[in-house]
């Protein structure tokens with residue numbers, strides 16, 4: 285687990301966690317498309333393989349007791365006409381996200397303009413080896429003593445442009461000039477200012493999950509504004525149900541049933 289401080293409002297950080305589409309661009313240097321893998325995997329060199337080159341995922345949101353799960357559905361490399369690669373990300377109110385293959389993020393608000401990000405990675409089958417831990421640290425750009433200081437702050441900040449490697453961009457060595465996926469997220473989120481002006485944004489079809497999250501949080505905020513006790517069923521739901529998943533499935537199959545199975549569908553899907 286790593287903790288780091290983001291100089292942004294916690295919703296801005298959550299928006300990054302719940303946006304599958306940006307990964308194809310912002311994190312492209314860490315990701316290589318490969319038809320050899322059924323799911324995306326982080327390898328010992330800190331790079332990830334993903335079985336798709338499709339940069340326009342279709343987003344399908346399913347509400348649950350704890351919040352929602354959304355599927356980001358892409359054409360699969362192996363057979364783009366017949367297969368789809370689905371990444372299912374879970375959002376649990378108020379600030380948790382589970383991102384495939386093995387990441388949990390908690391965007392905990394410290395105040396209106398600062399967030400403590402807790403980033404956890406794991407393996408369901410066995411304890412992580414030192415080599416695996418190092419691979420994830422490199423992939424994320426969260427190496428203690430290099431990317432992170434002991435007080436959870438970062439050497440790379442807005443006032444030094446997050447150490448962006450402009451020469452590396454020119455030479456084609458790196459797409460963003462930033463090394464490590466979390467560092468790329470931080471630079472993008474902080475460069476918008478601590479509270480982005482949502483009145484000038486242009487949302488698209490790949491922002492459906494972000495819109496959904498905002499509506500849920502706004503409904504709660506309005507209840508508090510109106511002097512009501514907020515109703516947050518998520519706080520009483522079983523958080524062990526909050527799981528991410530990813531798989532390549534046949535086009536036309538129900539991703540929800542394929543990834544979570546018929547048995548868990550009933551307990552996951554809201555009101556069923």
Ligand SMILES: [Fe+2]
Nearest residue numbers: 300307465469
């Ligand atoms: Fe990201």
